[in-house]
Amino acid sequence: MKDSFIETPPPAPLRGSTSPSLARRREEEDGGEAKRTEGGFGIYVHWPFCLSKCPYCDFNSHVVTNVDQRQWADAFVRELTYMRALTGPRLVNSIFFGGGTPSLMDVATVEAVLEAIARLWHVEADVEISLEANPTSVEATRFRGYRAAGVNRLSLGVQSLDDKELKFLGRLHTADEALKAIGLARDIFPRLSFDLIYARPGQTPDAWARELRMALTHAVDHLSLYQLTIEEGTAFARLYEKGSFKLPDEDEAVALYELTGEICGEAELSAYEVSNYAKPQAECQHNLVYWRYGDYVGVGPGAHGRLTTAEGRIATAAMKAPGAWLASVEANNHGLETREIVSASEQGDEMMLMGLRLDEGVSLARYERLTAHALDESRVKSLVGQGLLARHGDRIAATPEGRLVLNGVLGRLLA
Template identity: 80%
Template sequence: MPASNPSPLPLRGEVKEAEGGFGVYVHWPFCLSKCPYCDFNSHVVANVDQRQWAAALARELRYMRELTGPRAVSSVFFGGGTPSLMEVATVDAVLTEIAKLWNVDADVEISLEANPTSVEAERFRGYRSAGVNRLSLGVQSLDDAQLKFLGRLHSADEALAAIGLAREIFPRLSFDLIYARPGQTAAAWARELRMALSHAADHLSLYQLTIEEGTAFARLYEKGAFRLPEEDDAAELYRLTGEIAGEAGLSAYEVSNYAKPGAECRHNLVYWRYGDYAGVGPGAHGRVTTDEGRLATAALKAPGAWLASVEASGHGLEVADPVKASEQGDEMMLMGLRLEEGVSLKRYERLTGRALDTTRVDGLIRDGALSRDGDIIKATPEGRLVLNGVLGRLLA
């Protein structure tokens, strides 16, 4: 790991480009409550010293700049937690620091996640003035009973009001919904999704409910408190999701993400295209190409421990490990086959120094799980339903 206290950085110089682009991820770990399905690094804390946190995030950004060198930033993403609990001044301070450290594209995408419960018109307008140009709302459902089951603090009406407000203020809007919930029928999901699409701007993230280890839902599920749809039923809901989204002009550019042409989330494309991204904040991960090679970074998860580490040494990283060439190829496949556009076999060979086993590729094509167009392989709609199995066969 490089020195903990980097020297002042030159802000000019040759900008290094990486395939897939370069983004900055900022993790805000605080929430009003912990959702029972959530395994993200989020914490319920009554009071947060926002000036202290803004200063710490800026300091870790400076450390990450030491690792990455000059780059052109194509996207910034405030994730969490609930970033809409950040004061406008905190968001502004972070974006100002990013602009000092790297070359920011003129058309940079700056996304911020928000919950309908933390919606305030004045704060939303403040975020927009600070530079945020894309909002991602954690709606999760448009049914009040289901929102209660999911542990959400907002109602369906509050969610729709937040969507309306966001559409007035931000050039781009996305919101999340969770489906394949206990007892959910195809007809009920179709009605809810069509209602959502009537309010959506240009992007929806549509996730099947999964049981994550260590969550409240995991404990309830083990006790038999509820059941999820059977595998075939969940697969039918997935097919239905794509069909209805397609009717509204949104394609499944990624397994769980649907967008109109040109409205894809650029920041997430950096991940899925195996680009570089600097992650700051508690629990944030990163992949950055340095003069010594590609590094995988991960920060301390506990907010207090991360903050103490940043103030003591300039960063909160607990991991900054080289990524082996073979691992880079596997990571690229794991991410890239989620995309409708697919993955380049030549790029896999450049990363790993070896060609992918064509007999495995051909076998998956014969089975209808993959398709190939020259250098590009893609997961078919059928392959996407069993993507983990496809990857297991491909990379074994």
């Protein structure tokens, strides 16, 4: 089980986004106030650099230590400007700096990106602005600068609270450094989350329960909890093929997943998504844009986007290699490798694939609007009868049993 990140209480506004003169100028230029986007509208900024490559990671990340931050800030702003021409006026609900390790960005780089977004789009006064960070002491010193720049939610890549396991996972920090970073972040940011990886080799339910309960004593109101998976092309994939370690079998993994839900439930964090747990109103707003099949701009190497435009809904994907992306932006104002129309049937499939991860499920009426046809009612009834789906008026959602076999449910629903 694997996906995205975290969240909590009311955020501070994006610096400059509430300026009346700026808002009036944007409205005049746009011919009126921006409308809300169904499912929300988010902006994702990908920082592709890390200090080291974790053995389980298949994200687009590269170990580079010498980066021209001003050059990269300028490139982000240029690609954002290009994307604004595609989207037209929109109301921004969320901004997410992901990676890689975005906490290696200079504060000035983050400021430049946020100021550009405020110039280019309308920004909600309570916009969620998230930044992923690693809990090393060097990066933690940047936290106050990010907060001053406008970041109001930090997502910490803790992964484990056990030093031996952190070493196995290739992390550079210790458990003590992680706890100190969590404490510092809680003092600085109104919203905080961190993620952990479980179902590790040899991990028993008792050991995971102890670690998770310890994490919950430090968490605010959101955790992302992912089962360790072997991704193609990673160092772990090569070691796993050699038999260097074993993962829990399917029954053991299911038991750990169910235990995770029970313990988080005791702490009043519900599984609002397959791998994400939050108190009410503390869900990650940016990832909800993805799961609710909203629109999102993706800038930076390897970033993806989904945008409703005059030509239809389009999928964008940027070049993965940082050097190639940077050169393309400097030559063409964007680093896009592909820009394709998403067909009506593909939109329906994508909406179901994302939406059934959420406990709120998906709207059947919206599916029909996107695809111009209804789901097969007999398949829906069959899955409801087997206890794999629940139906509440217009909406269907995967049950706890259905989440355990979600790929199978989707396969039968969309066949």
